[in-house]
Amino acid sequence: MSAPVRIECHRPGAPGLRRLRLDQVKQLLDQHSFWAQGRERAELKRMLSGSQAVVTAWRARQLVGIGRATSDGAYRAVLWDVVVSSDHQGQGIGRRIVETLLSSPALAGVERVYLMTTNSSGFYRQLGFNAADSQELLLWQPFSGSESG
Numbered sequence: 001m002s003a004p005v006r007i008e009c010h011r012p013g014a015p016g017l018r019r020l021r022l023d024q025v026k027q028l029l030d031q032h033s034f035w036a037q038g039r040e041r042a043e044l045k046r047m048l049s050g051s052q053a054v055v056t057a058w059r060a061r062q063l064v065g066i067g068r069a070t071s072d073g074a075y076r077a078v079l080w081d082v083v084v085s086s087d088h089q090g091q092g093i094g095r096r097i098v099e100t101l102l103s104s105p106a107l108a109g110v111e112r113v114y115l116m117t118t119n120s121s122g123f124y125r126q127l128g129f130n131a132a133d134s135q136e137l138l139l140w141q142p143f144s145g146s147e148s149g
């Protein structure tokens with residue numbers, strides 16, 4: 001039987017986050033997302049240290065899922081880059097990642113949590129998110145490139 005999947009929640013600057021191997025993060029995003037492919041290691045490092053919560057999912061020593069959030073700690077937070085490797089999808093790992101992000105210290109008390117998704121709205125609706133019909137998403141994109149997840 002394969003090892004159970006372990007979920008870890010990292011705060012900015014936490015030793016576990018500094019130890020997170022960027023090549024594993026890069027491989028997961030390159031292979032299992034369409035919007036976060038080709039990100040450079042140095043920028044991934046800045047991305048992780050600039051996130052107020054980072055959640056990782058592990059089967060033994062293999063990184064099988066990730067998700068992160070930025071947050072002001074009181075009013076607004078945004079989820080980013082929720083990805084589960086395709087061979088581990090459909091096992092409740094994505095749900096555990098999002099629930100762990102939402103209950104992390106950086107997000108637990110915030111008034112609103114936003115996210116952008118191209119084709120996974122059904123997944124987030126199951127978790128209690130609703131379409132924000134009263135708001136528009138506007139984009140300023142000085143360096144053209146990535147799409148939302």
Ligand SMILES: CC(C)(COP(=O)(O)OP(=O)(O)OC[C@H]1O[C@@H](n2cnc3c(N)ncnc32)[C@H](O)[C@@H]1OP(=O)(O)O)[C@@H](O)C(=O)NCCC(=O)NCCS
Nearest residue numbers: 082083084089090091092093094095117120122123126149
């Ligand atoms: C979207 C994603 C993160 C979901 O992770 P997952 O581990 O496969 O999802 P879970 O197994 O936790 O699913 C939780 C529930 O959501 C449902 N679900 C999962 N993906 C769904 C989708 N795209 N649409 C509708 N429902 C979905 C599952 O059926 C499950 O329902 P259940 O609890 O009734 O069985 C994963 O499929 C993924 O990484 N996809 C590629 C990257 C991506 O598009 N990420 C989203 C960025 S916004």
